[in-house]
Amino acid sequence: MAHLISPDPRCRESFLAAMAEFQAEGRGGSDDRTMIGSELRDFADTWHDPAAFEIFTRFLRDQALESSPRPEHFVPSTTLWWVEGDEYLGRLAIRHRLSPFLLEVGGHIGYDVRPTARRRGHATAMLRAALPIALELGIDPALVTCDDTNIASRRVIEANGGVLEDQRGDKLRFWVPCSR
Template sequence: MSRLKLILPSLEYKDQIMAYKKEFIEAGDSMDGTAGLANYDTFEKWYSAILDNLNEDTVREGLVPASTYLALIGDSDRLVGMIDIRHRLNDYLLKCGGHIGYSVRKSERKKGFATEMLNLALKECTKLKIKKVLVTCDKNNIASVKTIINNGGVFENLIECSDGSTNRYWITL
């Protein structure tokens, strides 16, 4: 049984989401899988964007439809991570970004949460009828490499992206 549950963000989790953002900024970490949370100055603007991006008809220009989830510890509803599932790939995502991005707050790392989050997200991909899922990570991010491989990721190649060398893995559902 999973320790975590994935839920769509809501106003109920505003304080936890903003504390999550603050923790990442203070640590100087990259907020992957958060639908650009770092780029919004208010929760309300970010929340409006993720709601728009849920559907093909309302997705913001230059983006693809995506579902952004909070990863909460089931018994306490504590936010430990965030994960973003892109419903389809554009040229950039096919090369460098993949279907799924995720992050785990620094205080909750090395507890297996990323592996569990990715596993739950793959179940959501099945519901979206995505049969082959591309997951990428920085070549030096050993924790993410292990997370992807533990979820059935098969290494395809290493490519150069704007932010460095990126490993590309495919997971067949």
């Protein structure tokens, strides 16, 4: 059964396969402002080395710490991977607080499911599993956004109790209760 884990080097092979899938659909270019896009640009050249990949997973885990270095406009965030055994299926980030940018566009929680694992309920289950973790971080409700054209993501958010607040530009903004 799939579940959330902290980024773990044991998932390296399936992670690399998933990143190749994301790249095949055009992710990672300079215009890709997603978590996956940033990771592809900033780290993909090092992932072939198991030791460097272990450093990458430690970097992701450390981003949850207030004291970790990060760009000025970034906030602490907990990155979790959705896995079944050692098979990487997707990732989720819980941002511990909202910056002005996150309030408008990014929200508290962002997620991606690898292309070959989509349409199997993983995103809905992943977001559901993340809500108690967000609550432990003092977040309730969580702001979750999606592009106005992303019907699948909208359904994921609504299936988890998300209530549409408004649309800002091309982003729909939902508030999702973390305590149930």
